[in-house]
Structure formats: C-alpha cells, structure tokens
Amino acid sequence: MLRALFLSFALLSASAAFAQSAELDDATVEQRTEDISRTLRCVVCQNQSIADSNATLAEDMRRLVEVRVRAGDTDDEVRAYMQTNYGDFVLMSPPVKPTTYLLWFSPLLIVGGGLIWYVMSARKRAAEATETELGDEDLSAEEQARLQKLMDENASS
Template identity: 40%
Template sequence: MIRTARALALAAVVAVAAGLPAHAVQPDEMLADPALEARAREVSKELRCVVCQNENIDESNAELARDMRLIVRDRIVKGDSNDEILEFMVARYGDYVLLEPPFKASTYALWFGPVLFLLLAGGVAFAFYRNRSAAAGTSGAAAVPPPADLTPEERRRLDALLRDGDGPNT
C-alpha cells in the first residue's frame, strides 16, 4: 500500500515537472543584475527560435537561439529598450522572429496560411471522395456484365431438373 502511494506520488511529480517549460538559458548567459535578467526573459518570450519555429528562444537548445539570447542580453546592457531590441531582431531576422507577428501585408501568409491550407486540404479531400463515390456508383455496375440469357436447350434441362428433382446431388 505504501509502495503504491509512493509510486503514485512520484508519477504525479514527474507529470507536473514534464508540463513545466524547459528553459535552455545557461548560467553563463545570465545577467548579474536580476532586474536586467528579468527584462531579458520578458523579451525572449516574444522571440521565436527560427530553427525550432514554435519555441521561444528561452526554451530552445539550438545554437542560433543561444546566439539570439546573447544578443538580447547584450542590447539590454547597452541600454536599449524592449521595443528597440525587438525592432533590432526583426530587422535582422524578419517579422517571423516574433511569436506574434504584426498584422500587415507582408505577414498575411503567417496569419492566413494555416487556415487557407486547411480549407484547400478539405476541398481536395471533398472532391476526391465525391469523385470516388461517383466513380464507384457507375463503374461498379459497368464492371460486372449482366448474365447471358439461357439458351433453349439450357432452359429445357433446367426445367427438367427442377420438375424431377433428379439433379446431380440427389
């Protein structure tokens, strides 16, 4: 009983720990001033790792993400504001580096691309299955020719068999 309780408690701790974000920031990257480090973490949460694509640079272990974290911290030490740092990173990597890119003509693909792709895939699937069912309805009947009519001789033999019950199996 106690062993089961311990196993359940350990499983709960592991499950909770697995749900927490894994920060890839190394101790040698951190700023000595806690206020500046907190700003760096705040800015990093808004920047996408361009290698991992769906992680912010704080959570990514990619070398490029490390370089981006160091750039953020360097710009903070130089006195840049958070907005200036984000503008610098956008100038260097493009709007895609922002986890929430601005809504403008050059980013329409980022905003509408997934929806358009989903609609296109749905349309292709609908057309495929509609054509497939239509083809099955017409080709199924045409693929099997109707049975040929019995010749007069075959008809007489069948009638005799049915009348007499003297088939080959009796």
C-alpha cells in the same frame, strides 16, 4: 581655472553616480531578458523561442537582448531591434502584412485545399458507386425492357 576644472570633475563624478542609480538591478534585467526571449523565435530551430533553444545563435541572441535591456531599451524597442536585424520571422507572432501573408495564411490554404480535395473525391466515389449500382449490364433483356417501359411511362406523365 582650477575652480573650473574642479567643478567639471565634480559634475562628471555626480553624473556617473546618477547613471549608476538609474541602472537596472540584475534580477530585473534577467527577468526582462527572459520575458523578451520568450517572444523571439530561434532562427536556427524555427519552432522554439530563443529562451528554450540551445543553439549557439540563440545564446548570442539572448546576450544581445540582455545588452539592449541593460542599455535602457524598452521591451518593444528590443523586439523592434531584433526584428530589424533578423526579419519578421524572428517574432513568435509576426505582424500581419503582405510580406508575412504566407506565414499566416498557408496553414489555412493547406487545410482548405485538403478539404476541397476530400469533398471532391467523396463525390466522385459516390457518383461511381451510384453508376455501378444502376448499370444496365447486370440486367437481363427482360428487365431492361421492363425498365425502359417504366421510364417511358414516367416521362409521358
């Protein structure tokens, strides 16, 4: 019995020693945490990564990333965990899927709509300018008669 207890204690001690050797050193953890944090968006600031943000929530998110890195998660696993908790918007480059179409394509729609509006306005202004240049109200009766005669000749030929 004493041997079994001693053997169990020895195995537990050895597994703890092996676990410590498998842990990451602080420099590696800091570097990975920094790299991952640059790919995650601060949900408060919305235009900064959590690495650049000073918001309290960003600090909490950085700590959470560090905890996940120390737990042995890969970079992709940490991002997936954050995406699950905070949604697709937390990723600086969210995936293209139906729920994120607005994020990806709204800038194109805004620019395209503005371009269409500009072209239509320019055409309308050009048509109005041409119409006022060719208007009959500025012509005298003699000029109008001469214009009508030229138009009739052109139509007959």
